[in-house]
Amino acid sequence: MKAYAKRLFDEAAKKLDYLNDVDYALERPKQEAHGDLSCNAAMLLARALKRKPREIAQEIVDALEPDDAVEKIEIAGAGFVNFFFSNAFLANAAKDALERGEKFGASDLHKGKTANVEFVSANPTGPLTVGHGRNAVVGDAVANFLEAVGYQVDREYYFNNAGRQMRVLGESVKARYLEALGETTLFEDHFYRGEYVKEIAEKLVEEHGDNLKDEPAEGAFKARAEAEIFKDIAGTLERLNVRHDRFYNERDLYDDGRIDATLDAMKERGLSYEKEGALWFKFSEMGGEEDRVMVKSTGEPTYRLPDVAYHLTKFERGYDAIVDVFGADHKDAYPDVLAAVKTLGYDVERVKVIVHQFVTVLKDGEVVKMSTRKANYVTLDELIDDAGADAVRYFFSMRSVSSHMNFDVDLARKQNEENPVFYVQYAHARISSVLRALDDADLAPSAERLDLLVAPEERRLLVLLNRFPEAVRHCAEFFELHHMTGYLAELASAFHKFYTECRIIGSDKALAEARAALAAATRVTVANGLRLLGVSAPERM
């Protein structure tokens, strides 16, 4: 609809030069009485032209040359130009959906381009928590949407198994191991206290008895912990239908010399210096906040150095779009990384950073202060156990990423029947059910007579089908998944109303088959929307 109206305006602009000078909007009005699409150009021009907006609106309308796609164009309010599309035009979307099936909504807008989406990226120090869930869901869905607009997408998980956290984890496992052997140990305050640490230690006792007593914590203990925890993380992600194409180990950056190369490159440009035994980068000269330590006086790099080197590899791998998904707690790091990458000659415009706000978890009416180390958390697995993978994915997708969200675990548990995801899935199941019943009534969906679909409920569904491709593009561009959940809720609602008011079986054959086609097209659309969000579309409920 928007594309069509835009073409009309572009044509009109050849006659009305002032249309070229104004950044007008083509929006869908909140109220149906205001049509399917609305343009505010006349109001925006009124001042510059020193004329009345409605007068300008009239001039614009006179200059537009619509064909029969448009039923009427009205001037309303302060000077809005409102479009009402014809049913014949709207019905095209239903035909599209039926013909293109799973491809409906997809486009080749970015065909031939590649994208890298990095998400989750939790170090293997413990099970994924509810907080990671938001990251996983957002990252995976964003990747889906990028694929839908033509990108070839790599999903990447970046991790570090060499830092202090992992060292402490190894020590924690060893301490539990010795405890299990009956020795008294000092379980230090900063150790990881989670049950999973004990479980790993117990496995080691079962398999090796006391043979590991003299092993260093950093050896077998850490290695086993990493392997077990990663297995656990992978299992959790699998349950959420989230998969990564590549796990990128920070260590590789050291092994293949990228860390040193990054240091050298900065040194060559005179952007690093030594102070108090540490190596600093001059971020203040690169547009960053202030200079930062990159290599500590101990000789150990800070996390920023590998972060820079890692991002350089993404550029070297030639991605057209580089998407980073992380929580608000990591927000301070990326401006420096981008500043360094830019200084080294790369186009940082390709990087899109999605910062999602924190998830506040409520349990038993209380806020749970999450800490992996202190073993104070609600795991993602527990949440999936309680609410189901579909509800978890839908729930995280429903909120704007920039919004803090409250996650009431007790509510999620009860939400079985009240969760909005079921409303949408139910529409899919209901349609599936009607379509199954068609055979017995000797009917089949047919797009031959879609012109018969003139009831308000039918028209409304058609309008929504028209909006789906736009909604997909919007999500791929702005990464705001809640626009898709909102769209799907509207679509499901429109269907349920249609279902209540417009009988399929029992109507005249031509009308029944046109309605069946509309239902089938709606089912395709619901299924595609849910699939992009990583949510299942059940045929029976």
Add this chain to the structure above:
RNA sequence: GCGCCAGUAGCUCAACCGGAUAGAGCAUCAGCCUUCUAAGCUGAGGGUUAGUGGUUCGAGUCCACUCUGGCGUACCA
């Protein structure tokens, strides 16, 4: 202190580049199943968009200040 994100109905959240009468779900109340799935539909109530000032044809949206909450502000990641 400084930086970022937010504050909208009882609760959880929407509102696309500033547009027309601020919308959903849940909860509450009142209706609708002899016919394709009632996990549905219809209707009702519920708002000083945290506050104050400003910008303009028009502000929940932009600007300034104030208040409240979250996150950050490391030679932690």
